[in-house]
Amino acid sequence: MTSERIDNDHFLSLTDKIETVQGIWDLPLIGAEELDIEHRYQILTGGPAVTLQGVNGCFVQSDAEEMFQLQECFDDNKYQLGSLAALEELKERIVIENIEKNEAETLLEQHKEARKKYLESKENQPKLSNYYPAGGLPQDSVLVVRTAALREFEQKIADEDDKDMKGVKESTRKTDNLLSALTAIAIDDYGYDPESPKSNAPQDIAEAMSKQGISFDPRTIRNWLREGAALLPSKRYKN
Incomplete structure (x- = not known):
């Protein structure tokens, strides 16, 4: 078990268990998810791109007691030799650069060998070792604002006006x-x-x-x- 410092008074204890989460989650805005929101806001308003990167990963929470650190699998990392993502990157490169058949087959064979080594290494390691903290929210994630949050915001504005x-x-x-x-x-x-x-x-x-x-x-x-x-x-x- 490891711990991530949230602020001066709070720490998040992380277990070694990898779980799959679905549904609607709140963003605590303590990690890379805050940078993602800021980046999307700048895009919508024509502002500068946010190039900062979070070092502690991306977090979601369902309530005050339950919070998760999102993980990414090395198999989805195109920079990991032998990963599926690296294979997709290679296939795209072959098409874009119009690589000749013989050279393309050689590159694919090299990836095949790298894939074997990657899978062997993966089997000999704990499941947690195949993952690392996500650098941001999933690409297919959808941002929504809860109705209750909108009502709370409206009430806050009304109270300030009063x-x-x-x-x-x-x-x-x-x-x-x-x-x-x-x-x-x-x-x-x-x-x-x-x-x-x-x-x-x-x-x-x-x-x-x-x-x-x-x-x-x-x-x-x-x-x-x-x-x-x-x-x-x-x-x-x-x-």
Whole structure:
């Protein structure tokens, strides 16, 4: 049994048993499957190709407790002498390069001998030795998104929109309260009259703020007071 480190807190214990899995599996995105997804995304969006390769293999999981590391057989590896994949590669080469019959027969005979050695070596080794971690998802795999995952994503977006809207409402409420308070103080302490276009209160407030090291144009303060007056409950202070 071997272990693969998933993150700082989790390890995946791998047994020596080779199993065949079928059906729908989730992608934990901790190995080469993450690179495959990124590569396919870049292809769909016209982005750059993902050339990185995973060293720990490709993983799938059915739930939080069961996870598998996908394996590839050396017989499917065209670089393995004597493999079926190497034979298919050789046949394709013979056709593409239009290799003469005698030379082609020699190459096929060489592969036949390599095949015998490969099978003999395979029989004398544990079954696990005939496999190695897959470099990516199977070529015939189909990517799907679970309906539940789509619903969860939609809900997440909706929750974020609600949160943003609440933040906007809260900010607006605070601004209104501050404008109302400023206008009430201006009326009581600076003699501000919302109905008078020539009130000296904005200038007086600007001078008071300047003494505290804060500089504002009196016209800006006048606009604030007009907005604040419109928020006050007394009708005579509304525009």
